[in-house]
Amino acid sequence: MDVIVIGGGIAGVATAYHLRAAGHRVCVVERHATVAQGATYGQGGTVLPTPLDVWFGPTFMASRHSAKNGVIAKTGFNGPARQFVKQLAGLQEPQAFARQYALLRPLIESSREAMADVEARFGLEFEQASGLLYLVRAAHEWEQSAAALDLLRQFEVPHHVMTPAECAAFEHAVPTEPAFAAAVLFEHERTANCPLFTKLLKQVLDAQGGVQFMPGCEVSTIRLENGRASVELAPREPASRSREIEVIGADAVVVAAGYGSLALLERAGLRLPLYPLRLHALVAPIAHEECVPHVAMVDAVKRVGVSRMNQRLRIAGGAVLQSAGQIDKPLGDAVTKEALALLGQATHDWMPGAARISAALPWEGVKLLSPDGLPVIGNAVHPRLFVNAGHGPAGWGLACGAGKLVAELVSGQTPALAEDTLAALRPQRFQ
Ligand SMILES: Cc1cc2nc3c(=O)[nH]c(=O)nc-3n(C[C@H](O)[C@H](O)[C@H](O)COP(=O)(O)OP(=O)(O)OC[C@H]3O[C@@H](n4cnc5c(N)ncnc54)[C@H](O)[C@@H]3O)c2cc1C
Numbered sequence: 001m002d003v004i005v006i007g008g009g010i011a012g013v014a015t016a017y018h019l020r021a022a023g024h025r026v027c028v029v030e031r032h033a034t035v036a037q038g039a040t041y042g043q044g045g046t047v048l049p050t051p052l053d054v055w056f057g058p059t060f061m062a063s064r065h066s067a068k069n070g071v072i073a074k075t076g077f078n079g080p081a082r083q084f085v086k087q088l089a090g091l092q093e094p095q096a097f098a099r100q101y102a103l104l105r106p107l108i109e110s111s112r113e114a115m116a117d118v119e120a121r122f123g124l125e126f127e128q129a130s131g132l133l134y135l136v137r138a139a140h141e142w143e144q145s146a147a148a149l150d151l152l153r154q155f156e157v158p159h160h161v162m163t164p165a166e167c168a169a170f171e172h173a174v175p176t177e178p179a180f181a182a183a184v185l186f187e188h189e190r191t192a193n194c195p196l197f198t199k200l201l202k203q204v205l206d207a208q209g210g211v212q213f214m215p216g217c218e219v220s221t222i223r224l225e226n227g228r229a230s231v232e233l234a235p236r237e238p239a240s241r242s243r244e245i246e247v248i249g250a251d252a253v254v255v256a257a258g259y260g261s262l263a264l265l266e267r268a269g270l271r272l273p274l275y276p277l278r279l280h281a282l283v284a285p286i287a288h289e290e291c292v293p294h295v296a297m298v299d300a301v302k303r304v305g306v307s308r309m310n311q312r313l314r315i316a317g318g319a320v321l322q323s324a325g326q327i328d329k330p331l332g333d334a335v336t337k338e339a340l341a342l343l344g345q346a347t348h349d350w351m352p353g354a355a356r357i358s359a360a361l362p363w364e365g366v367k368l369l370s371p372d373g374l375p376v377i378g379n380a381v382h383p384r385l386f387v388n389a390g391h392g393p394a395g396w397g398l399a400c401g402a403g404k405l406v407a408e409l410v411s412g413q414t415p416a417l418a419e420d421t422l423a424a425l426r427p428q429r430f431q
Helices: 010-021 079-090 094-122 139-144 146-154 164-170 194-208 238-242 258-267 333-350 392-410 419-425
Strands: 002-006 025-030 071-073 129-136 160-162 182-191 211-215 219-225 228-233 246-250 252-255 275-285 296-299 304-309 312-321 361-369 376-380 382-389
Touching: 002 010, 002 228, 002 246, 002 258, 010 025, 010 094, 010 194, 010 211, 010 252, 010 382, 010 392, 025 246, 071 333, 079 275, 079 312, 094 146, 094 194, 094 392, 094 419, 129 164, 139 146, 160 164, 164 182, 194 211, 219 258, 219 382, 228 252, 228 382, 252 258, 252 392, 258 361, 258 382, 275 333, 296 333, 304 333, 312 333, 333 361, 361 392, 376 392, 376 419, 382 392
Parallel strands: 002 025, 002 252, 025 211, 071 312, 129 296, 252 382
Antiparallel strands: 129 182, 160 182, 219 228, 228 246, 275 312, 275 361, 296 304, 304 312, 376 382
């Protein structure tokens, strides 16, 4: 089949890879000049989510203060945003949290296998590093993490719970003053450079053939007609407006356009209740080598992750929840400063002296969160239209598994994932 993938982020490129592996001819349409320029560019490095860092569950926004929960609710925060937070708050209840995580878990495992397969086949090097240390400051926050710890045990995820003293013995960069509650070490979990992986995977596809990349092209509309699907491209330059509209036809279209998926799908007749969340990242030069931890760290409650990539530290977090209608407008200096200050403070708190924050490069981007914590993957609206979006904070790790699932669905194969997980991922679940 001929398949168009809209979006050249990690979701789109991983989908193209799996579609090609399944024998299809693929065209990836990306509005930027190259791949990995959207949310994929700013990712924090954590490859696969654990119950401690999914963006739902008992610890998510448990405190109303941004300095404590890491999410800045911008004033003017409107009705739909409040409604969205209310829905996510429903997943703070441990059983609801466990249920959703159990549905996500098969996709996590499938992604782990799919990524290992790509690594083994092509020997890709994308700054992979092992070890993730989750740190929890206050005793009551540690208590709120109990449901996540139960899930780790239930799913037999290898981890070590550490007292502050054990943590300091393992990782000298972590100060024991002021006191903190506990740490959880995942020795086998990984961090890696997602934009680099995306670009390397594109190179693999370029070399193999069968996948055409169309950079600098924006899809304006998806057309769905009887047995075919096609996409209309927006005029590339204002001067070309008078020319005929460029249309590319295919047997199937996959929307993997990150935040851009919402508008495209809405025009195609599918309104998804995904919510755009702005996130920040700092890429800081290392200040003092001896202060840099040898594993990546995550402030588990403020949701700030710090991972080392060569001679830089990538610090990600500083979420801003605002009215969805404001998301395309500049955030404003005061809120940007507040978000970046959260990143700088978390780095200073957990690894003082490691990063030169004053020389860090800031970045901001938008990721899509879903109200039930799970991404949206599946067929929708028309037999030829497929969706792969809404991975929230875990798009890096889930991309390979999600791409494989889309390829199975497009090919008409029975997916390897269990039916309850497939149903929990389907776009129709919101209707
Ligand atoms: C600061 C930050 C930190 C993060 N940290 C992590 C982490 O540690 N671990 C993790 O797993 N995930 C993390 N994430 C989430 C992860 O980065 C995203 O889930 C993932 O990159 C989403 O990939 P995507 O391909 O769906 O979206 P994107 O990367 O946004 O790609 C979508 C692409 O579609 C293109 N596009 C949109 N509309 C159109 C159109 N109409 N026509 C043509 N092209 C279009 C865009 O230009 C873009 O390139 C983080 C995200 C952010 C912002």
